[in-house]
Amino acid sequence: MAPVPPPVWTPGGAGGHTAAVVRPVNGESVLSRVVRVLEAFDPEHRALRISEVARRAGLHVATASRMVDGLVEHGWLERDPDRRVRVGVRMWELATRSSPALGLREAARPVMEDLHAVVGQHTQLGVLQGEEVLFVERLSARGAVVNITRIAGRLPLYVSSSGLVLLAHAPAPLQERVLAGPLRAHAAETVTDPRRLRSLLAEVRRSGYALARGFIDGETAAVAAPVRDSTGAVAAALSVVVPNDGNAAAVVPAVRTAARSVSRAMGRVDGDPSLNE
Amino acid sequence: MAPVPPPVWTPGGAGGHTAAVVRPVNGESVLSRVVRVLEAFDPEHRALRISEVARRAGLHVATASRMVDGLVEHGWLERDPDRRVRVGVRMWELATRSSPALGLREAARPVMEDLHAVVGQHTQLGVLQGEEVLFVERLSARGAVVNITRIAGRLPLYVSSSGLVLLAHAPAPLQERVLAGPLRAHAAETVTDPRRLRSLLAEVRRSGYALARGFIDGETAAVAAPVRDSTGAVAAALSVVVPNDGNAAAVVPAVRTAARSVSRAMGRVDGDPSLNE
Numbered sequence: 001m002a003p004v005p006p007p008v009w010t011p012g013g014a015g016g017h018t019a020a021v022v023r024p025v026n027g028e029s030v031l032s033r034v035v036r037v038l039e040a041f042d043p044e045h046r047a048l049r050i051s052e053v054a055r056r057a058g059l060h061v062a063t064a065s066r067m068v069d070g071l072v073e074h075g076w077l078e079r080d081p082d083r084r085v086r087v088g089v090r091m092w093e094l095a096t097r098s099s100p101a102l103g104l105r106e107a108a109r110p111v112m113e114d115l116h117a118v119v120g121q122h123t124q125l126g127v128l129q130g131e132e133v134l135f136v137e138r139l140s141a142r143g144a145v146v147n148i149t150r151i152a153g154r155l156p157l158y159v160s161s162s163g164l165v166l167l168a169h170a171p172a173p174l175q176e177r178v179l180a181g182p183l184r185a186h187a188a189e190t191v192t193d194p195r196r197l198r199s200l201l202a203e204v205r206r207s208g209y210a211l212a213r214g215f216i217d218g219e220t221a222a223v224a225a226p227v228r229d230s231t232g233a234v235a236a237a238l239s240v241v242v243p244n245d246g247n248a249a250a251v252v253p254a255v256r257t258a259a260r261s262v263s264r265a266m267g268r269v270d271g272d273p274s275l276n277e
Numbered sequence: 278m279a280p281v282p283p284p285v286w287t288p289g290g291a292g293g294h295t296a297a298v299v300r301p302v303n304g305e306s307v308l309s310r311v312v313r314v315l316e317a318f319d320p321e322h323r324a325l326r327i328s329e330v331a332r333r334a335g336l337h338v339a340t341a342s343r344m345v346d347g348l349v350e351h352g353w354l355e356r357d358p359d360r361r362v363r364v365g366v367r368m369w370e371l372a373t374r375s376s377p378a379l380g381l382r383e384a385a386r387p388v389m390e391d392l393h394a395v396v397g398q399h400t401q402l403g404v405l406q407g408e409e410v411l412f413v414e415r416l417s418a419r420g421a422v423v424n425i426t427r428i429a430g431r432l433p434l435y436v437s438s439s440g441l442v443l444l445a446h447a448p449a450p451l452q453e454r455v456l457a458g459p460l461r462a463h464a465a466e467t468v469t470d471p472r473r474l475r476s477l478l479a480e481v482r483r484s485g486y487a488l489a490r491g492f493i494d495g496e497t498a499a500v501a502a503p504v505r506d507s508t509g510a511v512a513a514a515l516s517v518v519v520p521n522d523g524n525a526a527a528v529v530p531a532v533r534t535a536a537r538s539v540s541r542a543m544g545r546v547d548g549d550p551s552l553n554e
Contacts, residue, residue: 041374087371098363100355134366134370151374151383
């Protein structure tokens with residue numbers, strides 16, 4: 001199965017392109033343009049010509065060109081020898097060095113390496129972002145089963161084990177929005193019935209883990225468990241992707257143990273009953 | 278030894294604060310302000326009050342407040358419950374999913390894991406950024422020697438083994454700028470004499486690796502080797518930090534082998550003589 005494409009910014013019907021051009025040039029609209037220019041880049045569009053930046057950002061070529069020049073000057077974009085433009089290492093550095101995701105990744109990484117060494121399969125860490133799970137870390141195994149996630153990739157909450165854990169512990173309004181659909185089948189076993197999904201979420205809360213067999217792809221299953229921060233809130237989900245051969249449940253204790261270790265590394269107090277979740 | 282603090286943006290003497298306020302509000306100056314607001318955050322300042330953002334970015338509080346509101350609206354900054362502001366996961370996602378550093382990290386990671394498993398010490402991947410080495414990946418070992426690098430951290434080129442490899446293969450003007458100094462001693466063995474540094478760089482090019490014993494800290498040594506991209510250019514340096522106990526040279530073959538494997542994963546052709554470097 002092909003990776004789910006990331007959302008692309010598209011100028012909204014009435015307000016899009018025209019509004020960006022005619023709106024007075026004030027701080028807010030320039031800020032929006034900066035964001036739109038940078039959001040034009042994604043894994044399928046890592047290097048763009050100015051005309052492509054303009055089209056994807058909904059800007060005139062002259063405007064896009066001026067914005068790109070400024071961003072190149074600050075090192076946020078870089079120009080290839082063939083004049084195509086890429087996201088600069090400077091932007092990655094700024095975003096990474098201060099990101100809350102970095103603390104989480106650093107706390108999780110040694111435990112993820114241990115889990116990865118033991119189960120020999122893809123091991124990943126996801127956080128809730130909008131109505132999707134965003135994978136902030138992944139250790140992939142050569143020769144392991146197919147896995148469509150990648151670092152900084154996203155999946156809908158209801159199709160992945162990590163997403164189910166995050167959704168099960170999410171605020172009620174978000175759960176209701178997701179349950180209201182649309183719930184699209186990604187594979188034969190994706191749960192697209194809101195009542196079944198609601199009871200699955202209750203089961204995830206009760207058992208302390210999510211097991212998703214063939215939700216994304218008939219060949220794979222995944223197990224996820226919640227990672228809690230020092231306040232007890234679910235901050236992330238730790239998951240392992242394994243072959244869908246009927247033995248997926250065997251990794252549940254390892255994943256739950258590892259998730260508790262990450263919670264502990266994040267300052268979760270030993271012996272707290274909510275660690276049992 | 279304390280970590281070297283990252284560079285902080287400071288408003289330039291005459292032109293700083295005043296220029297930012299009086300300059301006409303056009304695309305360029307707003308863009309600069311966006312960059313300055315986001316550059317106000319670093320590992321020691323992950324959460325800032327608006328007044329701190331304003332001070333660190335050299336902006337009036339009202340201006341900083343308006344910029345922060347806009348960036349929060351786009352998810353590039355996030356507000357804590359206590360109203361402090363942080364870099365948002367959205368910015369990390371955008372910077373990471375399209376970054377050239379991600380392709381490099383993905384190519385390097387399996388090999389880094391192997392090297393890390395064998396040597397049991399910090400294993401890291403650095404790229405040239407300005408006149409410093411920027412670490413884009415790091416596998417750290419629990420119980421390994423002290424290591425002051427971190428992901429998205431930087432070090433001067435002449436004090437780290439990775440930096441020496443990158444500097445040895447950098448364009449001549451950059452080498453001359455670094456050799457012109459100042460070259461500051463970080464530890465007893467840091468090479469601060471330009472003539473000695475120049476001959477060390479020649480030796481790094483000749484031998485195909487850099488060995489830095491006690492350059493940063495008397496307790497540690499490091500070995501680095503170049504990673505080349507498909508054009509043969511040095512794209513990164515792969516390094517291992519080990520105890521400075523006289524046995525550091527023993528990891529040279531492992532580091533060189535691993536660096537060649539990463540080069541190969543990045544499309545470097547098998548059997549090319551420059552792989553020997």
